[in-house]
Structure formats: C-alpha cells, structure tokens
Amino acid sequence: MAELKLSEGEKCYLINGINDNFRIDGRSCWDRREIELENNLLPSCVGSALIRSVNCSVIAGVKMSLVSPDSGRPGKGKIEFFADISANADPLFEGRGGQEMTVELVRFFEDSFKDCSLLDCLTVVEGKQVWCLSIDILILEIGARASLYDLCSIAVKAALYDTRLPKVYFNPDIMDIEISEDPFDLMQLDVSKVPIFVTVTRIGNNYTIDPTQEEEASSIASLLFSVDNCGTLLHSKKLGHGSLHCYPIKELIPKISEVALELHNFIDDQCKSFTSR
C-alpha cells in the first residue's frame, strides 16, 4: 500500500531492533531480500525484464527507433524513459495517480544516463542517424518506495542486457542506411557502464538497505545513489522529509560502493545465466 501507519510502540520495537543490527524479518542492516529476475518475456519489445522481490514487481520493456541526433551531441544515441504505476498496485494509482512519483523516478533515470557510455554504441551514422531507445518501466506492485528505485534500476539494466538491435549498414550507392536482412544479425549493447541505484535508509541510528514498508514508515530519510560498475557516483538525491547528519554519510561511502558492486555482479551473473540457457 502507498502509506502505512504505525503506532509509536511498533516503531520503537523496530528501531531498537535495528540498533542491534536485527530487523523484523531477521535480516541484518545490509542484507537484501531475495530478487527474482526474468528475461525476454515480451515478444513485442527488443529487450525486456521482470523483477520481483517479495511485494514489489516491475517490468521494463525496451523499444527502439531511428532518429536524428541532437545537434550538440552528433555521436550519441538517445534514451527516453517512461515510468508508470499500474492501478494493479493500488487503487490510488488509477488514471493519472502516482504521477509525481513516476516523474521523480524518470528524472533520476534521465540524469543518471546522461553521460553513460551506452549512448556511444547507439550511433548509426554520426551526425545523421542514431538509435533512440524508449525504456518503459511498468510498476505492477509497489513495496517500499526506497527499495522500488533499486529494483527499477536492476530491471532496466537487465532489460538493456537482453536488448538486441538489428545491425545497420551504410550503403554508399544509395547514400542511405540499410538494415541487415538476416534476422539473427543482431547487435548486443555494452551495458557494463549502465548505473544501478542504491538507496540507503536511515532508521534510528543506523543505515539500512532494502527496507520493508514498516521500516520505511519509521525511517527518517533515505539517500539515493546512482553508481556504475567502477564505483563512480553519477547522481544522488535525498528522499523523504527528515534531515540527516553529515558525518555518518561520509562513513557510509565505502559501504555504498561495496553494495553497488555486489548488485552489479549479481545482475551480470543472472543475465549470463539467461544467455547461456
């Protein structure tokens, strides 16, 4: 549900547990819940992925089109994001409901992917034609907001891993491009530099990852980081209303890169097992 109300007693129980590094579902502060990933489930998309983690599920679908590049960036492809929360998640999201949330999500994705090296491999003819990838994120079930960001980024990365674009050749005779006639002549994208998001949530005196809804309801605020596979921070943002002290955040930095690398490795392993199947 979108909002969960907890009593002071419940919050106190939860926070004291976390101070002892013990969460209500038995995890420690830096444990993540199990993630199920599924690839290649939408025949109408060039790449797709479904991710599920307990009570949150997200589908990402990639579609492609050929467009002319922006004049300032002739050698770079384009990526468009669109996010939508299905009414299946909660009656609140019927119609245009949940738009503030999806706009925030899309903005964060756009900022993180602005200078991604992925854009370089989307060039067809420099200055003339580039691929434009439209990535649609459909949120079917919404757990805690903080963990939603992480899962969306994993879904997008997995969908991009799954993406196969047809190879395009430049034909000098007709001064135009030709798409290969062989349906198996496909190009895979280099997704190693695609960032993933790590959200850390301050509950009591500790930072945790992947909070449940109950934990989120008793949290102070969350910090959202977008990190690539080399540990470079691409974008960050604070979520929620509370305020955070600066010293613990500084101490947090090595832990974040560790968590991010772990997630990157997890996606690589999962996706490799899909392609080998």
Added chain:
Amino acid sequence: MESRILLESTSVKTPFRIDGRKPHEVRSLTCRLGVFQQADGSSYVKLGNTQVLATVYGPHDTRGKSNPEKSIINCKFRLSTFSKSTRRNLHRDIRSIEISNNLTQVFDSAILTELYPHSQIDIYLEVVQSDGSDYAACINAASLAIIDAGIPIKDVVCACSAGFIDNQPITDINAVEESSNGTPILTIGMLPKDKQILSMESSGGIHLDNLNDVMDAAIEGCKSVLFIMKQTILNHIQELKD
C-alpha cells in the same frame, strides 16, 4: 499481393490459419490465481501471446457517490505502453475507455452486487502484451481475480472471440487476423451454466446468415476456455488446502 490469412493445406481438407491452428482451435491458455500479495484478488491470463494481469480491490468504502442498494463496480482497462509492436501513448485512448465500460457492465450483472450496499469493488486490468482478443482475455482474467478475491459471483464468466474469414468461422482471433482488412470479430462473454450472454460485441461487416455459425464458434471457444479456467481454480483451491 494480399497475404492470405487462411492457408490451404494439401493433405487435409480443413485450411490452416497463419499460426498453424485449425479454424476451431483456441490458442494455448495459461491462468494463474493469486499472483499479487497486496491485492484482495489477482490473476494472470496468458492467451497465446496476449498477457493480462488483473487485480481486484474491495468491497471497500466508495470514493464519492455510493449506492444504498448495491455495490458500485469500477473497472479500468489499460494497455501498457509496450504492449504492441509500436510504442503507444497511454492517455486519451477511446478504445480503452469503451472496454472499461463494457467490463463494468459485464461484472455489474455477474457479481451479486446487492450483497454489498454502500460499497465499491475495483477491478483493474493491465494488458502487458497484446496479441488479439484482448477484451476476451480481460473478461477471463477479471473473472478469475474476482473468484480469487472471494466475491460472490453467479458463475465463472468466460469469454472468447470468433471471426469469419473465407466463408469459415474461426475461433480466438490473433492480432494478425484482427488487423487484416475487414475481418468481422465477435466477442462473446457468457455465464456458461445458464447460457446467458453478458456481453456481445462485434465489429466488421458480416452477413446475418453467417452470424449463427460465428456465434456457435465463439460459444464453443467459451466452453474450452471455461474448462481450463475451472481446472485452474480447482488446482488453486487444492493448493490453498494443502
């Protein structure tokens, strides 16, 4: 040259369809109940390549007007942006609004609404992948989700589409057959036990003499769909028991 929708086969008398089916064959149907945790009832229906997710919330308090005699049914149908081969824009889709209204009417008459005065039942349908017969798949999915939610319903509402190509009625139309020029499509949603038709919607011209055959094809389709739906429900209940 016009591509042919029905392919003549050399060995058998009956023609084959573009996806290799016989005229009266329904695509493979997979159903699952209780796919979401948060909703009161949910289901997943995969009819060929058409995939629908349905959730039911309620009966709960109404938002706005309430009816002192029965509960209000609120159906919302939506095609996702990536459901078809070209990317779609979500809002202002007239066909979606029409299907939502049709579904509301179907389930308003199928659910025993008089048991829940002053309340509302929400049914949400999300078409993740569209490959023809979306409306029929949605009726089936919604009906399963309502059963999963434990809301009293007269019968398992089942639906199937049928068309008429080359003087031959065909059951369960796919997207290629749907988009080929002038194919008449008839979708029937019914209460199978009483043989009551809750929804009958057709588009495309068809001679009245042929309507009988097409209706029979759709009703036959409904029966085979119902068989699988009932099987799924029984399996689900068995799982809950164990």
